[in-house]
Amino acid sequence: MSTAQLVVQHLPYLRRYARALTGSQIAGDAYVAATLETLVSEPETIGPSGNVKVELFQVFTRIWNSLSVNGRSEQIQRDLPAEVRLGQITPLPRQAFLLSCLEGFSEDEVSQILSTDAATVRDLVDEAGRELAADMATDILIIEDEPLIAMDLEALVEGLGHNVTGVARTRTEAVKLAATKRPGLILADIQLADGSSGLDAVNDLLKAFEVPVIFITAYPERFLTGERPEPAFLIAKPFQPANVSAVISQALFFQQSARRREVRASA
Numbered sequence: 001m002s003t004a005q006l007v008v009q010h011l012p013y014l015r016r017y018a019r020a021l022t023g024s025q026i027a028g029d030a031y032v033a034a035t036l037e038t039l040v041s042e043p044e045t046i047g048p049s050g051n052v053k054v055e056l057f058q059v060f061t062r063i064w065n066s067l068s069v070n071g072r073s074e075q076i077q078r079d080l081p082a083e084v085r086l087g088q089i090t091p092l093p094r095q096a097f098l099l100s101c102l103e104g105f106s107e108d109e110v111s112q113i114l115s116t117d118a119a120t121v122r123d124l125v126d127e128a129g130r131e132l133a134a135d136m137a138t139d140i141l142i143i144e145d146e147p148l149i150a151m152d153l154e155a156l157v158e159g160l161g162h163n164v165t166g167v168a169r170t171r172t173e174a175v176k177l178a179a180t181k182r183p184g185l186i187l188a189d190i191q192l193a194d195g196s197s198g199l200d201a202v203n204d205l206l207k208a209f210e211v212p213v214i215f216i217t218a219y220p221e222r223f224l225t226g227e228r229p230e231p232a233f234l235i236a237k238p239f240q241p242a243n244v245s246a247v248i249s250q251a252l253f254f255q256q257s258a259r260r261r262e263v264r265a266s267a
Contacts (some may be wrong), residue, residue, distance in 0.1 A: 006052040012221040023254035049090030097128035103248035136252040145169040145193035171196035190217040213253035
């Protein structure tokens with residue numbers, strides 16, 4: 001398999017990471033596009049004998065942490081919302097946290113991606129976990145038709161200090177539960193018990209109120225094709241508890257950041 005084919009194979013996961021890091025489909029994909037442009041202009045950046053996935057994320061990280069994107073910062077900035085423009089770059093601890101907990105890289109791989117050492121990576125992940133967990137408790141609605149998975153998610157969510165408002169197995173149940181108590185975050189499966197879609201259920205809810213949504217699916221690459229409006233936050237089945245924790249923290253982090261900006265704007 002050629003280097004280009006290997007890069008394409010890892011692109012859905014780079015897009016997932018980029019979206020979790022920026023909190024936005026548009027912003028994340030803009031950085032991924034800049035990464036691919038860099039690889040086209042600097043093909044020697046990724047060697048055929050190296051770890052292509054690590055090197056791909058390393059190129060992305062170099063761009064993300066730069067103050068300009070190889071002279072193309074103006075183009076990228078037009079596509080990004082104000083909160084994630086290059087002048088307001090996400091701190092290093094959150095990058096380490098997501099690379100480790102969401103993408104499953106080893107400490108050595110994260111240290112290579114971030115150009116640091118394993119001990120520093122451990123400190124960064126611990127720091128990010130404490131920062132992201134602080135003052136973020138909320139009510140969470142779970143939309144999941146598999147009882148065992150729903151139970152695992154409920155226990156995990158409550159273990160993080162959140163409250164589960166209910167578990168919906170269908171689109172109709174989700175709408176009813178949300179009407180009873182509005183959640184602060186939604187965890188939603190794609191395929192539901194009665195053949196209805198978690199995507200449709202979430203779209204119904206978002207007509208009434210805005211809330212961060214994390215989709216759970218066995219096939220995340222099917223929802224990262226660039227051919228339709230796509231979720232910003234995706235968790236792959238079977239999921240690891242650390243992955244769920246990382247993405248919940250990210251989603252709530254961006255929600256709280258948006259609220260702080262609204263307060264400052266109205267002051």
